[in-house]
Amino acid sequence: MLATLVLSFPDPKSFRKQRIYQVITDRFAGGDNCNYKREYCNGNLKSMAGKLDYIKNLGYTAIWISPTLQQAEGPQMQFTGFWPSDFYKTNPKQGSDKDLKDLVAEAHKCGLLVISDVNYNNVGQCKDGKVSCITTFPLDAYYHANCNITDSQNSTQLEKCRGLDGSPDLDQDHPYVLQELLDWTAWYQNEFNFDGFRIGFAKNVGHKFWKALRQVSPWFTIGSVTNASYAELKNYTNQEFYTTFNEPLYQAVFKTLSYQKKSMRLLSEAFEEAALTFGDNVKDLGIYLDNHETDRFLALIDRDIMKFQTGVALQHTWIGIPVLYYGTEQKMDGYQYFEELWVSWYGYNESSEYYLLIKRLNAMRDKVKIDKINQKELLVTDDFYSYSRGNQVLVALTNQGYYSKQQIHHNVPNSPFESNTRICDILSNECINVNEDESVDIYLTKGQARVYVRESLM
Template identity: 40%
Template sequence: MIVIMSLMHPNAKEWRQRSVYQLLIDRFASPDNKPCNVFQNKYCGGTIKAMTEKLDYIQGMGYNAIWISPTLRQAEDVEQSYHGYWFGSFYETNPYIGTDEDLINFVKEAHKRDIWVMADVVYNHVGNCFGDDHKVDPEKYSCIKPFGKEEHYHKRCDIKSYDDPWQVINCRIAGLPDLNQENPEVKAELISWAKWYQKKFDFDGFRVDTVKHIDHHFWKDLRKETPWFNMGEIFVYNYDLIRDYMTEDQLHGAFNYPLFDSLKYVMGGGNSMDAISNRFRQTQEFFGDRIHDMGTFFENHDNERFLLHFNDPARFENQLTIIHMWAGIPFLLYGAEQDMSGGPDPDCRRALWDYGYDTNSRHYQFIKKLNHVRNKMQIGGLEQVELGQFGNAYAFSRGNKVLVVLNNQGSGNDNQIRVKAPFESNSQICNALVEGDCINVGSDGFVDIHLHSGEPKVYVRQKDL
């Protein structure tokens, strides 16, 4: 298995069968578990070695892929770069989190468990260099390796309007030096580095940062040279722009930000299920079968946690259910399994060791059941069919294997629906999330489903449990 994966990169269709656990290395596992004050915006002590020791914890939830935060050495080694997105030396591992050998060993240990590793990469920008006064010098680039010359960057300007495509491509995000991919030297070096990085550490795919800030020509040239799966971050809430980048000659996949946006208001705020239904129809229209190559999520490291505003286990479990059962590749941000809350960055990046690694917690076990269904039934790539909206409930199927019913009423509210099932008439089906919750499909192919206290349900054939 390991040899095959080293020679043949997993393709998009193979990634469809994976469930991904997202983590920030500095915040996931530490050798000493010292308390972490996220508002200091500094390293808290998480390491690659400690992360490796927690692989069984991740695997225990049923995850078979991990998205790790960037591992490169950061510009000026500043402590505020704990997140990893301020690249300084492209060919060195960040000494705060570990060594090359630590990272190689982590990937090997993951592969032994049939867990794939998705590395986080940034082609758009780098970190800032300091002047003699130890403050940021926006015109200095000498601390960046191998991009230490002024001509490696776009002329300095800051993005004032995201409605201006020229600014989005050519100007700086948060004052960070913007690499000039139109420069043949820069483009060639970035592609060469990507190939080196993947090969050295044997990564199975890349999560690609800030995609919309780079011209399409670069992505087309990159695709020709990098055959492994590239999942792009295109942070917009409409599918038009996402489709522009998620093409056969650019990115293999992209995160489903429009669905993420709708889930906040539907599953959290109790808004109409129409929004989710509309998102499904839109993705079918825009992407067809490639809907299965999109990343489904309801939290990430850039946005506040769901439980900050909607501290209701039923609503939370509906969120967990939809991202794991919906067409696409599910991504779960570390800590959700331990009910981690938090506001916008940096508060959404708390240390998991401050919460603990309880494998018997309610939502660790809940997620384990969801992934058991995904993995056993191999639903990645199976057709998704909308079965109907029923007030505060919404039902859909995945092939003829799974029936999913969602509910956004929250705890304390019951609901009853009648829906056409994707199973044989007069057969018995069971809710994979609650032991003993079984019902019979009628002779007409319909089932009557009682939703207790806002719960979601995931039905499979009784024999498939």
């Protein structure tokens, strides 16, 4: 069996110190500028390989690439990669098998790990409405019945019906489908030398399959479990995925910084519940602001540049693994289905304000070895939240935004620094002294965020 191959991959735990940069291959490099998400823009693997330095210079250590498989011929957004027809062929619209192998090899050469996006839930639609173009799973018997999901809270519907544009839904309980998916998993990782997988549509596939998959994929796997509680996420990391994205934190950040402007106590609640649920494994959760399944973070916060800074600061200082969606560093701000201009249109500007800001945050993570130090809450109110990372970093955030007329001042007790220590905010380069009682007086104007470190680290 292919699934018994001896495979090489990094220790999943080593991903705690990684920083992941997500790209959509078709949108990132090498193609044409286009505004409409449902069409190919001709970005490709070979051109992406030529932009690895741009990612590495930004301070990221791993790239998450969109699915690479050949796509079906139906009307879906094939460029995103979630409608496969042949699991053993690379999407020719984006390059060849060799191009994919060369990309991974070049990434490894410059010190970047590569995570591939994989989809076990469905295949694509064929032009004749059947499965005639699906090479890997060509029989109707390999799929669930043709029903639609009408209740997103109904687990049976999620697992058994067609949820992704009506595409054929694989029946993972069928012996052939089960074994073929497991064999393909080992082959795919071994053939292209990936370092890990991002796995989507977690709720659309049963736990039984995820447990079987984990037996043949002991490398780093990070699952996307949308609209999930921490208890649900825990179920998916119990002998299934190695880790998941921190979905409740994403929801808390959105509610706090968007038009809803909810209390920052939501962040406190997310932090406390995650720690209680996961213990030390909270360090493995993926921290994201947006991705290919959401609107851009800037769009969600009405393009408030200070709330944007707050979100980026939180993402890179919160306990877990930061996962940045391509173009965030160039302030891309579109909506999911109507604006996905790619980075070449914005430019690969390594001197832009937020490229440099994120680069500083990533450099700080390296200097303080942030993956090894815990997070502690210091002070929370409805419009202010402060926490520390070990005795190295103090973060202060607000949900007030750029147009706030009120300056926020708080005396934060029990800072991680010794009295009279000179500390500096890496976002603004402003420095202050820690008080005699080891508290810190923090002032936030126009919704700014602060990330304080010892002056010696600047």
